[in-house]
Amino acid sequence: MALLELKNVSKHYNSTTRALVDVSFAVGEGEFVSVIGSSGSGKTTLLRCINRMIEPSGGEISFGGIVLSGLRKRELRRVRTKIGMIFQQHNLVERLTVIENVLHGRLGYKSTLAGALGRYTREEKRQAQEIIEMLGLKDHMYKRCDQLSGGQKQRVGIARALVQSPRMILCDEPIASLDPGTAKIIMSYLRNICTKWGITLVISLHQVDVALSYSHRVIGFQKGAVLFDGPPAGLTPARIAEIYGSDPVDMVAPLAG
Amino acid sequence: MPDDFFIRRRRRTFLLVSALTALVLASIAITQYDVGRGFSSFLKALLWGLSNFYPDAGSLRRLPDILQKLRDTVLISIASTFMAALFAMVLALAGSRTTRIHAAFTVIARGVGSLFRNMPLVAWAMVLMLAFSQTALTGFLALFLGSIGFLTRAFMETIDEVGENVVDALKATGAASAHIVFQAVLPSSMPQVVSWLLFMIETNIREATLVGFLTGTGIGFLFDVYYKSFNYHAASLIVIVTVVTVLLLETVSNRVRRVIM
Numbered sequence: 211m212a213l214l215e216l217k218n219v220s221k222h223y224n225s226t227t228r229a230l231v232d233v234s235f236a237v238g239e240g241e242f243v244s245v246i247g248s249s250g251s252g253k254t255t256l257l258r259c260i261n262r263m264i265e266p267s268g269g270e271i272s273f274g275g276i277v278l279s280g281l282r283k284r285e286l287r288r289v290r291t292k293i294g295m296i297f298q299q300h301n302l303v304e305r306l307t308v309i310e311n312v313l314h315g316r317l318g319y320k321s322t323l324a325g326a327l328g329r330y331t332r333e334e335k336r337q338a339q340e341i342i343e344m345l346g347l348k349d350h351m352y353k354r355c356d357q358l359s360g361g362q363k364q365r366v367g368i369a370r371a372l373v374q375s376p377r378m379i380l381c382d383e384p385i386a387s388l389d390p391g392t393a394k395i396i397m398s399y400l401r402n403i404c405t406k407w408g409i410t411l412v413i414s415l416h417q418v419d420v421a422l423s424y425s426h427r428v429i430g431f432q433k434g435a436v437l438f439d440g441p442p443a444g445l446t447p448a449r450i451a452e453i454y455g456s457d458p459v460d461m462v463a464p465l466a467g
Numbered sequence: 468m469p470d471d472f473f474i475r476r477r478r479r480t481f482l483l484v485s486a487l488t489a490l491v492l493a494s495i496a497i498t499q500y501d502v503g504r505g506f507s508s509f510l511k512a513l514l515w516g517l518s519n520f521y522p523d524a525g526s527l528r529r530l531p532d533i534l535q536k537l538r539d540t541v542l543i544s545i546a547s548t549f550m551a552a553l554f555a556m557v558l559a560l561a562g563s564r565t566t567r568i569h570a571a572f573t574v575i576a577r578g579v580g581s582l583f584r585n586m587p588l589v590a591w592a593m594v595l596m597l598a599f600s601q602t603a604l605t606g607f608l609a610l611f612l613g614s615i616g617f618l619t620r621a622f623m624e625t626i627d628e629v630g631e632n633v634v635d636a637l638k639a640t641g642a643a644s645a646h647i648v649f650q651a652v653l654p655s656s657m658p659q660v661v662s663w664l665l666f667m668i669e670t671n672i673r674e675a676t677l678v679g680f681l682t683g684t685g686i687g688f689l690f691d692v693y694y695k696s697f698n699y700h701a702a703s704l705i706v707i708v709t710v711v712t713v714l715l716l717e718t719v720s721n722r723v724r725r726v727i728m
Contacts, residue, residue, distance in 0.1 A: 261639055290641035301636035303651050305658075314650060318641025325646035367636075374640055 211275070212236035213378060213410050214260065219269035221255055221434075229255040230266070231435040237412060239377070242404045244421035245414040247431030248454050253414035256431070257380045260412070261293045262286060274377060291318035294371025294379035294409075298386045300363040304356040308347055308366050311355055312338045315373035334373075341369045345399060361392035368399060372407075379403070381413035385420070393417075397424050418450055519699045522707065526700035533689060533705055537712060539603070540685035544671035547607050551614030552622075552664055555580075558615070559622035565629055566644075566652055576619060583616025592678045601683040609678050610671050618667060625659040626652060658727050665720035672713055 214237040221230040229252045237243050245253050258264040260271060262278055271278045276289060294315070302311045316334050317325045330338075342351050345365045355363060364384060371379050381400065385393035401424055404411050415421045421428050422442040430438030430445070430453035437453050438445060495502065560566045562576025592609040599605040633651045642650070653660075679687020686705055693702040 263635060263639055287641040287643065290639060293639070295636065295639035297632070297636060299632055301632040303633050303655055306654055314637055314642070315640050317637060317643075317646040317650060320646070322643055322645045325643065326649040328650055370636070370640070380639075 213239045213241075213274060214412070215270075215272045216260075217270045217272075219256075219259060219266050219271060221252075221259055221264065221267045229434050230259065231433070233269070233434070233436055235429060235436060235439055237378075237410060240404065240408045240410055241427060242401065242411045242425045243413070243427045243429060244425040245412065245429045245431060246416075246418055246421050246453065247437075249416075251431040252434035253431055254382055255434070257295075257382050257412065257414055260380060261290055261295065263295075287318055291374055292377045294374050294376035296364070296367045296371055296379060296381040296384045298383040300355075300360075300367045302355045302363055302366055302370075305354060307352050307354055308342060308358070308369075309335075309338055309351050311366050312342055312369040312373050315370040318374065338369070338373050341372050345369050359392075360388050361395060364388065364392075364396050365399065368396070368403070372403065372409075376409060378410040378412065381411060383414050383416060386416055393420070400424070418445075520703040520706075521700065522704035523700040526698070526704045529693075529701050530704065530708075533686070533701075533708055536686045536689045537708055540675045540679065540687070541672055541712065543603060543607050543685060544610060544675050545668055547610035548614055548618075548664060548667045548671055551611050552618055552660075552667075555615050555618035555622050556660075558619045559626055560648060560652070562619070563623050563626035565626050565631055565634055566648060568644075576623060580616050580619035580623070583612050584620060585616070586613075588613045588674050588678060589681065592681045596682060601681075603682070603684045606675060606678045606682040606684050609682075610675060613674065614667050614671060617670075618663060621663040622656075622660060625656045625663070628659075629655040658724070661727055662720075662724050665716075665723060669713055669716050669720065672709070672716065676709055 216236070217234050219230055219233045220228065222228040233256065245256060247253050255264055259266045260273075262271075262281075266279070273289060273293065278286065278289060281289065303314070310328070313328070313330050313334065316330060316338075320329075339351065342348060345368060347362060347365055347369070350358060350362060355366060358366065367384075379400075384400070385396050388396060397420060400411060400413065403409050413425070422445065425442060427440065428438065428442050428445055429436055430449065432453055432455060438449055494500075558576045558579060561568070561572040562580075564573065567573055588609055591612050592605060595605045595608050599608065629652055633655060634647055637647045637651050675685055676687040676690065679685035679689075680691045682688070683691075686709060690702055690705045693699075693705065
């Protein structure tokens with residue numbers, strides 16, 4: 211059975227702009243899926259609809275057999291603990307240390323008081339330390355995040371997602387603001403997480419070549435609709451041109467993505 | 468046409484300057500303010516101040532009295548600032564774009580903030596005097612309400628600046644609102660919040676002096692007493708002591724700011 215399933219999901223912000231149009235696909239456990247498309251094609255909206263950071267306008271999304279659309283706040287929070295998220299801008303609390311930011315990944319499991327006070331168990335701290343070491347950040351564990359480089363910050367972001375013990379991680383353009391060398395390191399960490407830990411990855415990417423070389427499967431988006439869904443081998447240059455469109459109107463599309 | 472652009476810009480500057488000049492001239496004409504006499508009497512006041520308004524040996528004997536009242540004033544300022552900060556923080560969290568539950572709270576928080584802030588502190592003191600008469604509580608409450616107004620606005624903008632990024636990230640992990648506020652929003656805004664607090668304490672010490680005139684408490688009351696009994700030497704000592712206190716506090720808060728940034 212698929213871990214993640216989208217059925218006819220749509221999203222419109224107003225009557226004229228439709229960010230997602232009738233999107234349907236399923237992702238199996240342990241898959242590495244890249245979502246590609248030009249800016250404004252709906253990649254970010256798609257990812258954010260999956261964990262309901264953005265409320266879809268229609269359709270059904272299920273994760274691990276649970277339909278997300280009807281969930282109450284508390285139930286939704288419980289599902290979200292199993293879905294990690296990594297952002298282009300890292301979205302760390304810059305003034306806190308690496309380990310504090312990583313431990314934020316445990317908040318979803320905590321009571322209101324324990325979480326607000328930041329009381330983590332010894333086991334949680336040990337686990338966070340282990341993940342930080344695994345990502346090569348051992349020397350930076352007690353450094354404030356505003357002292358880290360972009361690549362290091364993104365690794366903290368990955369650690370924060372991993373400490374959730376997620377079944378799936380959504381990565382929203384995780385390498386868009388990194389230099390090519392650092393981007394490569396981040397991508398290989400992500401691939402490791404998928405193959406060694408068996409965590410499902412859904413990752414939106416700008417760079418087609420990266421998507422082709424790392425993922426099991428590529429989903430091509432254009433104007434909020436799925437244009438291609440299949441293994442990288444099936445993605446011919448003609449198809450890529452189709453996804454990115456030669457239409458100059460695309461270049462000035464609204465920056466919803 | 469680049470030439471056109473510069474001509475238009477020059478014309479606009481000229482219009483602005485003439486408008487301001489007209490405004491000043493009109494104000495002077497309407498209020499019948501004599502500019503020449505204004506300057507000459509300012510000089511006279513200055514000379515009077517230099518010859519009368521300075522502490523002498525006799526006034527120094529009153530220093531213990533003054534310092535005790537000053538201590539009261541400083542403590543009231545600090546207490547009212549911190550109490551106000553608690554309420555202002557709740558209002559700011561409810562009203563900030565980053566943390567609000569509903570957009571209506573922004574309007575409410577802004578409204579409360581504006582109401583408290585835009586009413587002059589002296590007016591607050593006068594209104595409160597009807598209820599609490601001339602006590603230290605009146606002064607405390609006046610400062611408290613004024614500070615709520617100011618701090619709500621300042622905190623709200625600080626929290627707005629934290630932005631949605633971090634909040635989004637924690638929301639996505641399944642964290643609850645309380646977690647997000649205490650683990651992300653407050654740590655991120657702490658330097659600015661402390662900075663505003665220190666600023667507010669400084670301001671409140673100055674304001675407390677003025678409010679003290681009315682409520683008959685603290686250092687303001689003492690100033691009033693000395694001034695009205697023509698003891699200008701003692702009154703001047705109070706001014707000097709207050710200024711020194713505020714300067715001292717400013718130095719301390721600047722240092723604190725540098726450490727916590």
